[in-house]
Amino acid sequence: MVIDVITIFPAMVEAALAEGVIGRARERGLVEIRVRDLREYTDDRHRSVDDVPYGGGPGMVMKPEPLFRAVEAITAEGGRPPAVVLMTPQGRRFTHAEAGRLSRLDHLVMICGRYEGVDERVAEALVTDEISIGDYVLSGGELPALVVIDATVRLVPGVVGDAASVAADSFVDGWLDYPHYTRPAVFRGMAVPEVLVSGHHGEIERWRRAERERRTRARRPDLLSGGDDGLDTASRASRAGAAKEKRDHEGD
Numbered sequence: 001m002v003i004d005v006i007t008i009f010p011a012m013v014e015a016a017l018a019e020g021v022i023g024r025a026r027e028r029g030l031v032e033i034r035v036r037d038l039r040e041y042t043d044d045r046h047r048s049v050d051d052v053p054y055g056g057g058p059g060m061v062m063k064p065e066p067l068f069r070a071v072e073a074i075t076a077e078g079g080r081p082p083a084v085v086l087m088t089p090q091g092r093r094f095t096h097a098e099a100g101r102l103s104r105l106d107h108l109v110m111i112c113g114r115y116e117g118v119d120e121r122v123a124e125a126l127v128t129d130e131i132s133i134g135d136y137v138l139s140g141g142e143l144p145a146l147v148v149i150d151a152t153v154r155l156v157p158g159v160v161g162d163a164a165s166v167a168a169d170s171f172v173d174g175w176l177d178y179p180h181y182t183r184p185a186v187f188r189g190m191a192v193p194e195v196l197v198s199g200h201h202g203e204i205e206r207w208r209r210a211e212r213e214r215r216t217r218a219r220r221p222d223l224l225s226g227g228d229d230g231l232d233t234a235s236r237a238s239r240a241g242a243a244k245e246k247r248d249h250e251g252d
């Protein structure tokens, strides 16, 4: 998988992508991430990337020319036309299911917006997807792009060593995660739940399933409503299956 990130703050993006799981995936060649400085695609003396809005109003708007030039240069480097994602609070809400979809792409180009936004012709003629990471406004698309890259790249096969760990993550099947404990068994008077030290695998499995459901009901009832939960069909089916299994079990 190849990801190009277009930004006016390449050092900020590069720093975050050099560390941890993503940094290691890059070193191992599982993903190639190229951070592009938008100013390299300007043609004026001041290397300007923004201008005043038509119609007046506050703030500045990102100019179309450097963004078109950048995406066209990347596309001309070869291969099939990439997916071009614009990070914006106006976009579709990012979910784990969306990360799964992106992780199966060969080539992804991400545009980090700044200022009041980008010229609408960029969204209309260049961009294939507009993505928001949540209902709040950040000062630019760099942090959102890093969030999307992190969630996406860890789903690329081989990136996370323990595939079971990825499969058990919150949201994978529509439930939050169960609580985790490690040694010591008693810490400052707080004991690890008895069942976890029992060695009884069936009981542990049942306890974890019950905890996931209890947490999801208490903290994220919206995930249970069956509405726009961001799940793909397979995850929704998996959750329905788990609920049925539980009902059957309780019926024993």
Ligand code: ADE
Pocket: 087, 088, 089, 113, 131, 132, 133, 134, 135, 136, 137, 138, 139, 140, 141, 144
């Ligand atoms: N840029 C500014 N805020 C954003 C958000 N919430 N999601 C994506 N891009 C953004």
